[in-house]
Amino acid sequence: MQLFVEAIGFGIASGAVIALGAVGFSVQFGMSNILNITYGSLMTLGAYVGLFLIDRSVSPWVALAVAGVVVGAISVVFHRVLLAPLVRRGTRAFALVIVTVSAGVILQYVIVAFAGPDAKSYGELSGQTFRLLGFVLTASQVTIIVIAVVLMLALHLLLTQTHLGRAMRATASNRILAQSCGIDTDFVSDLAWLLSGALCGAAGVALAITTVSFDFSLGPVFLIPMIAAAVLGGIGQPYGAMLGGLVVGVATELTAAYSNPEYSQVAAFAILIAMLLIRPRGLFGAAWATRRLMA
Amino acid sequence: MEFYLIVLLVYLGTDLLAAWGLNLEFGVAGVANLAFILTIAAGAYAFVVFTLGPSAAAGNFQQYVGGFSMPFPVAVAAGGVAGAVVGVLIGITGLKRLRQDYQAVAMLVVSLMAATVVSADTPFLNGNAGLVVLPNYKPFGDQDPEVQRWLYVAIVGVVCVAGYYVLRKFTRGPIGRTLRAVRDDEFAAAAIGKNVVTSRLWVQAVGGAFGGLSGALLVAFIGGWSPGTWAYVETLALLTAVIVGGMGNDLGVSIGTFLIAILLLQGVQFLPQIPGHIGLKEDLGWIVLGVMTIAFIWLRPRGMVPERRPKYGGGS
Amino acid sequence: MSTEGRPILEVHDLVRHFGGVKAVDGVSFEVQRGTITGLIGPNGAGKSTALNVIGGFVPPGGGRIVFDGEDVTGWPMHRLARRGLVRTFQLARVFGGLTSIENLMVAAPEQRGETVLGVLAGAPYWGAQERDLLARSRDMMRSFGMEVKADEPARNLSGGQKRAVETMRALMTKPKLLLLDEPMAGLSPSLSRQLEDLFLQLAADGMTLLLVEHELDTVDRLCSKVIVMAQGKVLSEGKMSELRARKEVQDAYVIG
Numbered sequence: 010m011q012l013f014v015e016a017i018g019f020g021i022a023s024g025a026v027i028a029l030g031a032v033g034f035s036v037q038f039g040m041s042n043i044l045n046i047t048y049g050s051l052m053t054l055g056a057y058v059g060l061f062l063i064d065r066s067v068s069p070w071v072a073l074a075v076a077g078v079v080v081g082a083i084s085v086v087f088h089r090v091l092l093a094p095l096v097r098r099g100t101r102a103f104a105l106v107i108v109t110v111s112a113g114v115i116l117q118y119v120i121v122a123f124a125g126p127d128a129k130s131y132g133e134l135s136g137q138t139f140r141l142l143g144f145v146l147t148a149s150q151v152t153i154i155v156i157a158v159v160l161m162l163a164l165h166l167l168l169t170q171t172h173l174g175r176a177m178r179a180t181a182s183n184r185i186l187a188q189s190c191g192i193d194t195d196f197v198s199d200l201a202w203l204l205s206g207a208l209c210g211a212a213g214v215a216l217a218i219t220t221v222s223f224d225f226s227l228g229p230v231f232l233i234p235m236i237a238a239a240v241l242g243g244i245g246q247p248y249g250a251m252l253g254g255l256v257v258g259v260a261t262e263l264t265a266a267y268s269n270p271e272y273s274q275v276a277a278f279a280i281l282i283a284m285l286l287i288r289p290r291g292l293f294g295a296a297w298a299t300r301r302l303m304a
Numbered sequence: 305m306e307f308y309l310i311v312l313l314v315y316l317g318t319d320l321l322a323a324w325g326l327n328l329e330f331g332v333a334g335v336a337n338l339a340f341i342l343t344i345a346a347g348a349y350a351f352v353v354f355t356l357g358p359s360a361a362a363g364n365f366q367q368y369v370g371g372f373s374m375p376f377p378v379a380v381a382a383g384g385v386a387g388a389v390v391g392v393l394i395g396i397t398g399l400k401r402l403r404q405d406y407q408a409v410a411m412l413v414v415s416l417m418a419a420t421v422v423s424a425d426t427p428f429l430n431g432n433a434g435l436v437v438l439p440n441y442k443p444f445g446d447q448d449p450e451v452q453r454w455l456y457v458a459i460v461g462v463v464c465v466a467g468y469y470v471l472r473k474f475t476r477g478p479i480g481r482t483l484r485a486v487r488d489d490e491f492a493a494a495a496i497g498k499n500v501v502t503s504r505l506w507v508q509a510v511g512g513a514f515g516g517l518s519g520a521l522l523v524a525f526i527g528g529w530s531p532g533t534w535a536y537v538e539t540l541a542l543l544t545a546v547i548v549g550g551m552g553n554d555l556g557v558s559i560g561t562f563l564i565a566i567l568l569l570q571g572v573q574f575l576p577q578i579p580g581h582i583g584l585k586e587d588l589g590w591i592v593l594g595v596m597t598i599a600f601i602w603l604r605p606r607g608m609v610p611e612r613r614p615k616y617g618g619g620s
Numbered sequence: 621m622s623t624e625g626r627p628i629l630e631v632h633d634l635v636r637h638f639g640g641v642k643a644v645d646g647v648s649f650e651v652q653r654g655t656i657t658g659l660i661g662p663n664g665a666g667k668s669t670a671l672n673v674i675g676g677f678v679p680p681g682g683g684r685i686v687f688d689g690e691d692v693t694g695w696p697m698h699r700l701a702r703r704g705l706v707r708t709f710q711l712a713r714v715f716g717g718l719t720s721i722e723n724l725m726v727a728a729p730e731q732r733g734e735t736v737l738g739v740l741a742g743a744p745y746w747g748a749q750e751r752d753l754l755a756r757s758r759d760m761m762r763s764f765g766m767e768v769k770a771d772e773p774a775r776n777l778s779g780g781q782k783r784a785v786e787t788m789r790a791l792m793t794k795p796k797l798l799l800l801d802e803p804m805a806g807l808s809p810s811l812s813r814q815l816e817d818l819f820l821q822l823a824a825d826g827m828t829l830l831l832v833e834h835e836l837d838t839v840d841r842l843c844s845k846v847i848v849m850a851q852g853k854v855l856s857e858g859k860m861s862e863l864r865a866r867k868e869v870q871d872a873y874v875i876g
Contacts (some may be wrong), residue, residue, distance in 0.1 A: 271424035478733025497701035
């Protein structure tokens with residue numbers, strides 16, 4: 010029983026990070042209808058930016074914010090300069106995936122070229138250990154959960170309470186209609202990529218904080234659970250991604266606790282494949298943006 | 305130097321077989337198979353498992369299933385069959401009519417999942433360490449090693465020639481036309497009576513067989529095979545060869561393979577070594593590969609040698 | 621018992637819903653062999669949906685479809701096509717990577733070169749059939765006046781040319797029943813006329829046609845029987861001239 014509860018606790022902690030990344034991924038898909046596989050390598054970039062700062066005695070939480078800004082900026086540029094023009098020219102969805110996979114590979118190996126292929130670490134950041142409702146969590150993990158919740162809340166408030174947020178939802182659900190209502194859809198789209206890119210960078214740092222050590226494969230490896238979470242919740246639907254993150258996090262930790270730890274990743278894979286084969290539109294459908302998922 | 309030439313020729317031959325298989329699946333039939341590397345891996349593992357004796361007999365130095373002590377030709381054929389089977393299994397996961405990009409991501413995930421499972425499950429195929437063919441593996445009995453190697457190049461050459469002959473039967477003529485029709489519009493194809501599901505599964509089997517043969521011939525030469533050898537990026541290299549060379553065009557793809565597999569990925573080995581940055585050369589190779597893929601999709605998506613359809617004339 | 625006297629198509633209580641919308645809500649009708657039947661109605665009546673269900677593009681939610689004496693309810697498109705029930709699409713769907721003439725050749729049923737045996741046996745096995753196929757395709761392209769475009773990749777054709785290719789392609793399958801979704805849409809009056817003459821000839825030769833069409837003049841000229849649909853149900857059937865006079869038909873078009 011103790012094992013079970015502890016696994017749930019770890020699951021919530023890792024679920025928070027997965028949710029963070031999944032929401033960003035989901036927002037990008039909801040806004041631009043692109044499965045952006047480069048997201049994985051961008052997370053890695055975030056982690057390495059954080060490493061750069063932490064090695065210079067910057068607080069990990071400041072590093073998280075900076076990484077968010079950096080990756081956010083790069084994401085906007087990436088979308089505007091490469092992805093949006095390809096979409097305008099009618100490039101097929103599959104070719105776009107290849108482009109994002111390739112861009113991810115380029116970024117990954119550029120990072121390796123500069124930082125080397127060896128494992129890195131943020132060092133000992135865990136802090137105190139807390140016992141909360143039977144969960145055993147470190148201070149870092151608790152902070153990350155809090156940050157994730159705060160960011161989710163901020164996103165929720167943005168989307169529902171602000172004019173800009175409403176414009177984003179309108180653009181995501183029907184771009185042409187939004188344009189005819191006078192919304193500057195290019196600006197709104199850029200903003201969405203900036204915010205989701207920031208979540209991506211933040212997720213990268215959060216991942217690096219929670220893992221003992223990491224290398225250039227950090228992002229791509231954790232991208233799969235995040236896509237699983239996004240698809241589970243209903244891709245394009247940020248709230249679904251939040252819940253999906255929790256489910257995937259807990260499932261992964263339970264698998265690790267009760268069977269071969271090397272199989273823990275398989276839990277996320279299995280969820281993703283199962284969802285794609287059985288119910289691609291996820292548990293909650295795409296409430297934010299309706300997308301055709303079947304060919 | 306001569307040895308290196310032999311290595312290049314064997315790599316070229318096996319890469320051509322793999323690229324032809326992928327081109328049949330993707331270029332001709334339009335199947336978004338990003339898990340193609342699994343057919344190659346299946347072929348390689350099958351070859352080893354068929355060639356070695358039972359694992360217990362060798363003191364469980366490596367753990368694996370099978371161990372049939374088969375001669376070389378049988379083991380290679382087993383590799384082809386294994387590739388075909390895995391190809392069909394991959395095809396079955398693609399049967400649900402998902403959007404093409406979803407399908408691509410699903411295949412990518414299947415690829416990663418397989419790597420994780422094989423790595424973790426040691427008794428199956430020796431886990432992360434991979435399998436090694438017997439160190440003094442002599443497929444042709446006792447011969448001078450020099451002769452052995454050239455004999456091997458000849459074998460690969462023969463398989464390639466035979467393979468190309470068979471490939472053309474599938475990429476040309478009525479079936480080539482039908483597969484391309486299914487690629488261009490599967491609903492319109494169904495509306496004129498084409499069974500999309502069976503044609504796709506057949507393509508996966510044949511393409512997979514090519515991948516399996518490629519893997520089997522490669523592993524016999526390089527001597528070992530582990531999950532590191534078949535990371536998901538390997539499919540990307542082949543895909544780039546197909547895209548750059550010319551999708552749906554056998555000759556174009558062959559040129560693309562030569563360009564990517566030989567000139568690029570081997571060419572970077574000749575760059576000067578930068579101290580403190582071991583492995584920079586391979587990294588550079590992958591970076592150039594990624595850039596080429598994007599450049600071609602942007603500028604010339606049909607590739608260097610685009611697909612050409614036969615000309616019949618309107619007749620008179 | 622021979623099927624000669626029976627209608628080639630019987631639709632019984634066909635139903636198709638789309639998430640709460642009853643697109644087709646209990647539709648029944650018959651189509652006789654060798655006739656041209658029209659399916660008309662205001663926008664949103666469910667005509668295209670009905671055609672999609674009959675053509676196997678979309679599965680029915682309920683009801684039965686009997687084609688040439690056989691229950692084909694729920695059959696997939698390719699199976700229906702092999703039995704002789706072929707549909708064309710509203711937006712012309714050509715095989716862009718193939719040439720125009722290849723679009724025709726690919727449609728021929730039972731090609732020797734498509735079976736596994738045939739592929740491995742190679743050209744000596746299917747060569748003769750290919751030559752016949754080529755000749756037939758050339759003849760068809762000539763009759764449509766498009767032989768100069770034979771080797772043109774289909775993706776480069778104009779909209780009207782694509783429509784022509786799609787129609788020719790459907791005819792190459794030697795269908796017994798051809799379902800046409802607005803075949804005249806976007807065609808010039810002269811091309812329309814040519815197509816009408818072609819359809820009349822095909823019917824005279826024994827083919828059956830069921831078409832959804834908005835151009836009521838076309839329907840008048842071509843169709844021996846017309847079925848009117850509104851709001852997912854069959855409203856009325858008969859000859860065009862009779863229907864024009866019926867009040868409920870007039871109302872349906874006004875109210876929609």
